[in-house]
């Protein structure tokens with residue numbers, strides 16, 4: 001996501017023709033509002049893009065829920081999307097983080 005932000009902010013692309021092309025292809029799917037990157041969505045409002053640390057906190061919060069129910073990764077991922085967050089590996093990251101939860 002950092003490469004997309006840099007491309008949208010100042011037009012710089014990562015080294016390598018393939019990497020640059022990848023960013024150019026992906027960029028139209030995103031919108032930069034101030035310092036915050038959003039992923040455009042056809043069906044819902046735009047999803048706010050988050051980095052790894054923020055994603056981990058979101059997964060933990062949603063997984064444990066307000067009642068400490070420790071929801072499964074599919075439910076957690078769908079709830080995170082409904083809350084309006086996005087990151088490229090959100091399904092895999094959520095599945096992995098929920099799988100290694102010590103309290104479950």
Ligand SMILES: [Zn+2]
Pocket residue numbers: 063070098101102103104
């Ligand atoms: Zn758990």
